[in-house]
Amino acid sequence: MSVLEIALIGIGLAMDAFAVSICKGLAMKKMSYQKAVIIALFFGAFQALMPALGYVLGTTFASKIATIDHWIAFILLGLIGINMIKEAMSKDEDGCLDDALHFGNLIMLSVATSVDALAIGITFAFFNVSIVLSTVIIGIITFVICVIGVKVGNVFGEKYKSKAEFAGGVLLIIMGCKILVDHLFF
Template sequence: MNLSATLLLAFGMSMDAFAASIGKGATLHKPRLSQAIRIGLIFGVIETLTPLIGWALGLFASKFVLEWNHWIAFALLMFLGVRMVIEGVRGGSEQETTQLRRHSVWLLVTTAFATSIDAMAVGVGLAFLQANIIYTALAIGCATLIMSTLGIMLGRFIGPLLGKRAEILGGLVLMGIGAQILWSHFA
């Protein structure tokens, strides 16, 4: 793969994380740049690892990965989205909610993994193309780091406009991404 194809692939793979990050940034209470970078790093590292995992699986068990990756991503994103909508409707004290969100690394990791399952499938395909997987995975991870950080900061400005509806919107965005992954598989 040439440089332009790799960059297009990298930024294409980062779009799900970008959309999820906008929703996450909108639900956080005025996230700082350091928080945005931390979240971007989580998304970027996971988005770097998943094509490597997909590439390894592609060498051994590509049929299983290709048959189930869309269902796994759909289920994870729907679960996370419904959870966010329920939390948004239920509400809670602002300080309690902000504190919970700030310390919820596992929720971020799960969201990052759910939005990067398509990168795992790409890794499977790259195993058959004999592409330089390290170079491609690093490009995907860097693009995701950039786009997720920007998404968090963009969500920072959208969040105050939406108020408590931001978490509901963020959940709907995650569910929409999951539905889009499933739709694109069947379309």
């Protein structure tokens, strides 16, 4: 597998994390590159870690992981999306602004958006792929895309705070449903 192919896989894997990064940017009153970097580090690290873990697991657990990965992503994204919608509908304007860096939330989102990367790692085990190079490429691409996502979300969110957060919550729920439908029917 070429570096270009791995980079394209990395871009594809980063799209869920990009969408969630946009939602995180919405939660910031003022853009903070320090917070953007922390958020991007979480997503980039998990996007790099999961293929490595999948590679190690290889084919031994492939069927077990494939049977539940979509449910994990669906539940996590759905719960977080519902929470965002609830906060957007709340009269408390600052309800979600303080948890852009909430550790538990970042872990849950990082896991939810990187479950597919675990499956990619399992497929890497079947090919002659340098797992170190692959994880570095995937992690860096995700990091850069997520910093951009936080900025995009913040700019959009400054103008339409509650509507944008509501839309972000709906987006997370749709992403979770899409993952579930793709795995159950296609």
